[in-house]
Amino acid sequence: MTPGLAAYRAATAVGHPLVAPWLRRRLAAGKEDPDRWREKLGVPGRERPPGALAWLHGASVGEALSLVPLAEALRNRPNAPAVLVTSGTRASAELLAARLPPGAIHQFAPLDTPQATSRFLNHWRPDLAVFAESELWPNLILGARRRGTRTALVSAKLSAASLAGWRRAPAAARAVLGAFDLILARDPAAAQGLRSLGARVDGLADLKFGAPPLPANDDALAAARAILGDRPLILAASTHEGEDAAILEAFAPSRSLARLVIAPRHVERGPSIAALAREAGVTTALRSGEPVVAPEVLVADTLGELGLWYRLATLAVIGGGFVDGPGGHNPLEPARLGCPFVSGSRVGNWPVFHDLAAAGATRLVETAELAALIAQATAGDCASPSMARNARAFVEAGDFAARAAIPRILALL
Numbered sequence: 001m002t003p004g005l006a007a008y009r010a011a012t013a014v015g016h017p018l019v020a021p022w023l024r025r026r027l028a029a030g031k032e033d034p035d036r037w038r039e040k041l042g043v044p045g046r047e048r049p050p051g052a053l054a055w056l057h058g059a060s061v062g063e064a065l066s067l068v069p070l071a072e073a074l075r076n077r078p079n080a081p082a083v084l085v086t087s088g089t090r091a092s093a094e095l096l097a098a099r100l101p102p103g104a105i106h107q108f109a110p111l112d113t114p115q116a117t118s119r120f121l122n123h124w125r126p127d128l129a130v131f132a133e134s135e136l137w138p139n140l141i142l143g144a145r146r147r148g149t150r151t152a153l154v155s156a157k158l159s160a161a162s163l164a165g166w167r168r169a170p171a172a173a174r175a176v177l178g179a180f181d182l183i184l185a186r187d188p189a190a191a192q193g194l195r196s197l198g199a200r201v202d203g204l205a206d207l208k209f210g211a212p213p214l215p216a217n218d219d220a221l222a223a224a225r226a227i228l229g230d231r232p233l234i235l236a237a238s239t240h241e242g243e244d245a246a247i248l249e250a251f252a253p254s255r256s257l258a259r260l261v262i263a264p265r266h267v268e269r270g271p272s273i274a275a276l277a278r279e280a281g282v283t284t285a286l287r288s289g290e291p292v293v294a295p296e297v298l299v300a301d302t303l304g305e306l307g308l309w310y311r312l313a314t315l316a317v318i319g320g321g322f323v324d325g326p327g328g329h330n331p332l333e334p335a336r337l338g339c340p341f342v343s344g345s346r347v348g349n350w351p352v353f354h355d356l357a358a359a360g361a362t363r364l365v366e367t368a369e370l371a372a373l374i375a376q377a378t379a380g381d382c383a384s385p386s387m388a389r390n391a392r393a394f395v396e397a398g399d400f401a402a403r404a405a406i407p408r409i410l411a412l413l
Contacts, residue, residue: 004172005138009114012139016113033090039108040088042119046105052081054413055126055149057109062330063132064092066155066207068099070130073406075101081413084124091267095304099215112137121147128413132207133186134158136166138176145179150412152182154405155207157190158197159349166197174198181412184405187351203405206352209395210402213336214307224308227285229294232258232314232378235339237306238265238329239319243367244273247317248280248297250370255282255296258378261309263300265319265329270301310334315377315384316341321353322367331356332398335391340384342373352398361391 001009023040026032032040039045054074058064064087071083085096086109096106110116117139129144130152144151158166166173177183177199184205185191191201234254236247244262251260260282262273270286277284277297285292287300300309310316316334318341320326327349334341335356345364347353356362365373377384 001142002169002171002175004169005142005175008138008172012113013115016115019111019113019116031090033093033108036093036108040111040116042110042116042123044120044123045107048124049082049105052079052127052413053084053124054081054128054130055084055086055124056130056132057086057135058092058132059109059135060087060089061092061095062208063087063135063155064096065099066211067130067132068096068101069210069212069403070154070207070406070409071104072101073410075103077410081127084126091303098304110140112139114139114143117143121149128152128409130154130409134162136162136176138172141176141179151180152184152409152412153177153180154182154184154205154409155186156183156194156201157186158193163193163197170198182408184408189351203408205402205405206398207402207405208330208332209398210406211332211336211399214310214333216305216307216311220305220308221311224312227291227293227295228259228261228298228312233309233312234258234260234374234377235309235313235316236260236262237309237316237318237334237341238263239273240265240323240326241269242323243319244276246322246367247370248277248282250367250374251297252280252282253371254374254378258314258374259295260297261300261313262297263306263309265326267301267303270299273301274299306333307337310337310339313339315339315374317370317374318343320349321345321347321364328353331362331391332395335361335388335395336399338388338392340377340388341391342370356391356394359390359394361387361394363387 023037027037036045056067058067074083083104086107088109110120121143126149129149133155134157183201184203185201186206194201274284274286282296284297285295287302316339318329320329321344328347331353342363342365357364
């Protein structure tokens with residue numbers, strides 16, 4: 001173990017007694033599951049199934065959902081191993097409960113202290129561990145390797161800040177990245193960054209490609225059509241604070257001709273968005289509240305329904321790209337469903353936006369351009385279907401490459 005990793009292990013061990021009080025404060029604030037928060041201390045919430053076990057880990061909603069096709073492939077193989085999927089957020093746990101294949105187990109991931117990770121690994125004893133994107137937790141990864149677990153890092157990427165941090169500890173970076181049997185980088189830029197830290201990159205694959213289309217229930221589709229009427233639908237998807245007001249302003253000139261659904265990234269913001277819409281003078285309803293027939297604005301403060309809205313939308317405006325911080329949100333989901341979409345220019349966490357734009361599959365715009373785009377889409381602008389076709393072709397190619405990577409991961413078992 002390098003001096004840097006030894007210091008990290010010692011510091012996290014000393015800090016472990018502070019973790020439970022911190023989690024209790026988060027619990028009081030509604031940020032942790034009251035029945036399952038101890039899982040983050042490594043305390044198991046389920047018995048370990050007998051036989052081989054594959055463990056898949058993604059930090060939050062996007063990363064965790066990208067692992068669902070891999071979980072399905074594992075469960076569908078002969079002599080299927082048990083599958084454990086871990087994540088860190090309540091929202092990801094709720095969505096995974098509906099999306100994981102039969103026989104797969106969800107747990108919250110342990111925090112990266114020696115005590116929590118040892119308790120977790122000693123209970124679950126995984127034969128295979130697959131980490132998605134940038135989840136480089138030294139105690140967890142090195143602890144798994146010491147126990148003989150085969151390991152993979154998939155859709156691998158590191159932010160500029162993470163790269164800079166690991167470059168200040170090059171020996172530690174080599175040790176952690178060298179613990180993986182297989183590393184598949186998200187894209188060429190991510191591969192270059194990982195190699196600069198001494199990693200052996202075995203290929204490219206982004207498992208956010210390869211996912212199935214977002215689901216939607218036929219009855220829910222029919223009910224939503226009845227609520228919204230037959231006007232064109234504009235969808236503001238995964239919005240953040242600061243974006244809703246701009247989208248409402250852009251929608252105002254088209255309000256007599258179209259409907260607007262705002263699906264915030266964090267559903268607890270629903271009531272404040274509804275209040276903002278009412279202040280703008282539009283009839284408004286909350287998806288979680290009493291049904292209102294044909295509101296001008298519907299705030300979709302519900303989880304797991306983006307597949308419904310993308311199927312109904314004439315144009316989607318994807319949030320997270322119009323304000324600093326989020327770095328954009330998943331454009332592959334509307335692309336798979338043939339929904340035309342645009343976003344803002346601040347999409348650094350999703351560089352695939354630029355590839356989509358170059359392919360004529362989307363546009364990156366400023367908020368000042370949204371009113372004209374919404375008006376054009378409402379009037380049946382002929383560019384929108386063309387963008388949707390290009391986006392679907394683009395994502396189908398990426399999905400094929402991602403599906404081809406799954407056998408390489410399965411081979412580790």
